[in-house]
Amino acid sequence: MMSGTQQDQMQLKRKRAVKTAWLLAAVAITVFVAFLLSGILAS
Amino acid sequence: MSTDSTLSHDIHEHDDHHDHKPSGFLDRWLFTTNHKDIGTLYLVFSLLMFFIGGSMAMIIRAELFAPGLQLVEPDFFNQMTTMHALIMVFGAVMPAWVGFANWMLPMMIGAPDMALPRMNNWSFWILPFAFAMLLSTLFMDSGGPAAGWTLYPPLSLQGGQSFAFVVFAVHMMGISSIMGSINVIATILNMRAPGMTLLKMPLFVWTWLITAFLLIMVMPVLAGAVTMLLTDHFFGTSFFNAAGGGDPVMFQHIFWFFGHPEVYIMILPAFGVVSEIIPTFARKPLFGYSAMVYATASIAFLSFIVWAHHMFTVGMPLTGELFFMYATMLIAVPTGVKVFNWVSTMWKGSMTFETPMLFAIAFVVLFTIGGLSGLMLAIASVDLQYHDTYFVVAHFHYVLVPGSVFALMAGAYYWLPKWTGHMYSERWGKIHFWLSAISVNILFFPQHYLGLAGMPRRIPDYSTQFADFNMISSIGGFIFGASQLVFVGVIVHCVYKSRQKATSQVWEGAQGLEWTLSSPPPYHSFNEPPVIDSSTIAHADSTH
Numbered sequence: 001m002m003s004g005t006q007q008d009q010m011q012l013k014r015k016r017a018v019k020t021a022w023l024l025a026a027v028a029i030t031v032f033v034a035f036l037l038s039g040i041l042a043s
Numbered sequence: 044m045s046t047d048s049t050l051s052h053d054i055h056e057h058d059d060h061h062d063h064k065p066s067g068f069l070d071r072w073l074f075t076t077n078h079k080d081i082g083t084l085y086l087v088f089s090l091l092m093f094f095i096g097g098s099m100a101m102i103i104r105a106e107l108f109a110p111g112l113q114l115v116e117p118d119f120f121n122q123m124t125t126m127h128a129l130i131m132v133f134g135a136v137m138p139a140w141v142g143f144a145n146w147m148l149p150m151m152i153g154a155p156d157m158a159l160p161r162m163n164n165w166s167f168w169i170l171p172f173a174f175a176m177l178l179s180t181l182f183m184d185s186g187g188p189a190a191g192w193t194l195y196p197p198l199s200l201q202g203g204q205s206f207a208f209v210v211f212a213v214h215m216m217g218i219s220s221i222m223g224s225i226n227v228i229a230t231i232l233n234m235r236a237p238g239m240t241l242l243k244m245p246l247f248v249w250t251w252l253i254t255a256f257l258l259i260m261v262m263p264v265l266a267g268a269v270t271m272l273l274t275d276h277f278f279g280t281s282f283f284n285a286a287g288g289g290d291p292v293m294f295q296h297i298f299w300f301f302g303h304p305e306v307y308i309m310i311l312p313a314f315g316v317v318s319e320i321i322p323t324f325a326r327k328p329l330f331g332y333s334a335m336v337y338a339t340a341s342i343a344f345l346s347f348i349v350w351a352h353h354m355f356t357v358g359m360p361l362t363g364e365l366f367f368m369y370a371t372m373l374i375a376v377p378t379g380v381k382v383f384n385w386v387s388t389m390w391k392g393s394m395t396f397e398t399p400m401l402f403a404i405a406f407v408v409l410f411t412i413g414g415l416s417g418l419m420l421a422i423a424s425v426d427l428q429y430h431d432t433y434f435v436v437a438h439f440h441y442v443l444v445p446g447s448v449f450a451l452m453a454g455a456y457y458w459l460p461k462w463t464g465h466m467y468s469e470r471w472g473k474i475h476f477w478l479s480a481i482s483v484n485i486l487f488f489p490q491h492y493l494g495l496a497g498m499p500r501r502i503p504d505y506s507t508q509f510a511d512f513n514m515i516s517s518i519g520g521f522i523f524g525a526s527q528l529v530f531v532g533v534i535v536h537c538v539y540k541s542r543q544k545a546t547s548q549v550w551e552g553a554q555g556l557e558w559t560l561s562s563p564p565p566y567h568s569f570n571e572p573p574v575i576d577s578s579t580i581a582h583a584d585s586t587h
Contacts, residue, residue, distance in 0.1 A: 017158030017233040024225045035267030
């Protein structure tokens with residue numbers, strides 16, 4: 001089983017992972033919107 | 044690097060007693076957040092899709108067995124070629140790699156699970172609905188998509204109402220892939236065990252990290268492109284409609300900006316698996332680990348700047364043709380580095396030829412054939428003749444079948460004992476390999492000649508001059524299709540009937556964290572962070 005310190009470290013890792021996920025989701029949405037906008041503006 | 048070698052292989056064997064597996068069927072499989080269960084779901088789903096897409100390939104090869112129309116109507120034939128590709132690319136190969144990633148990445152980096160387990164569940168369960176929607180179009184009045192998997196307008200816009208289902212299915216597949224990729228990146232960047240630095244990670248982890256970045260960059264592009272197709276079809280816009288001031292060639296640019304990296308999305312994890320298997324059965328560390336990492340990153344970067352080699356015939360400025368031609372040829376350099384390193388790993392190794400190694404060696408040889416025909420296609424001037432012929436079909440099938448699919452087979456045989464706790468039948472594995480390796484060449488090699496002689500792709504009928512090679516190709520196709528039933532037999536036998544227990548390490552030369560866990564691994568692996576030492580690092584240079 002994990003010690004208290006190890007559990008704290010795991011919590012920290014998971015928090016960082018959620019931040020990374022939000023950042024990556026923002027990148028994906030930006031690419032999608034940018035492509036749509038470029039199509040709309042070009043036409 | 045820590046030299047503490049206190050981590051015994053047996054420590055984790057006892058974790059079986061603390062599994063806490065959900066007891067009910069629905070709890071275990073529908074609501075699961077466990078990376079191994081979700082990996083199994085992905086792998087079973089992709090195998091099912093492999094057989095559905097394969098059945099479509101059988102229909103295609105049966106129709107092409109002889110000149111003339113004999114089995115299906117031309118429009119249905121076109122639906123088969125389109126659906127075969129969409130299902131194999133998005134339903135079989137990609138989910139299979141995600142399944143491998145789910146099963147192996149946490150165990151390889153010493154994490155207890157994927158970073159975002161609930162999203163992991165969601166990203167899998169979207170897929171069955173997406174493919175149910177896609178396949179349902181075959182039963183609609185307007186039929187399934189028939190314009191090719193590239194969905195080029197204006198042809199794709201001439202389909203009926205079912206086109207909306209196709210677009211939404213592609214959207215759902217894209218969302219699933221993006222969520223899966225986010226999870227992979229978040230896991231690799233944040234969940235590694237202490238001491239597992241980036242340049243100590245196994246090659247499979249590296250190739251998946253880079254693949255996940257590719258997916259996040261290109262899937263939204265595909266989603267944007269098909270959304271514009273949707274509005275052109277149903278809402279009167281003219282993004283790609285020349286009559287309304289749009290540009291159909293623009294769709295090709297956008298599609299291939301997604302489509303070419305997509306090819307590498309399917310092949311980079313294959314590079315990773317082969318880079319795990321060859322050192323194990325050559326009993327030598329991987330030659331040039333760092334070079335392999337940089338070569339993978341280089342291939343990924345180059346994949347973004349070569350898209351227009353798929354469309355040399357649309358008529359682009361000479362400078363454009365030259366740029367895309369030379370950029371494409373440049374990919375041969377990092378790819379050559381990889382092939383050189385695999386061969387160098389085998390050089391003077393104590394090699395044995397178990398089924399995973401046979402598939403891995405066949406991968407190196409046959410993928411290289413696909414790579415070389417790719418170089419031929421990269422030459423803009425000669426591509427004008429090869430374009431849209433069976434030479435292209437032969438090329439990409441060599442890359443994807445004895446390339447990506449053989450690597451999937453190799454990986455499945457390599458890790459099957461770890462996953463199930465039982466050894467598979469080596470005899471039947473080898474029968475599966477030889478049947479597949481011989482038939483896949485009978486299937487695809489003659490298609491080079493058909494293409495060079497000018498046979499166009501995506502046609503149900505052809506001139507009698509192409510009859511012999513088509514018949515040979517179809518016979519190879521039927522044998523290859525039937526051979527895959529052996530694979531299913533081997534898996535079923537391994538899971539339910541095999542009496543030979545697998546050890547933790549399974550293979551004598553295997554190194555890496557996943558081999559420190561019992562076979563099968565405990566439901567929750569690495570409840571305590573593992574110790575990273577020279578016995579648990581698969582390939583990394585000790586200097587890093």
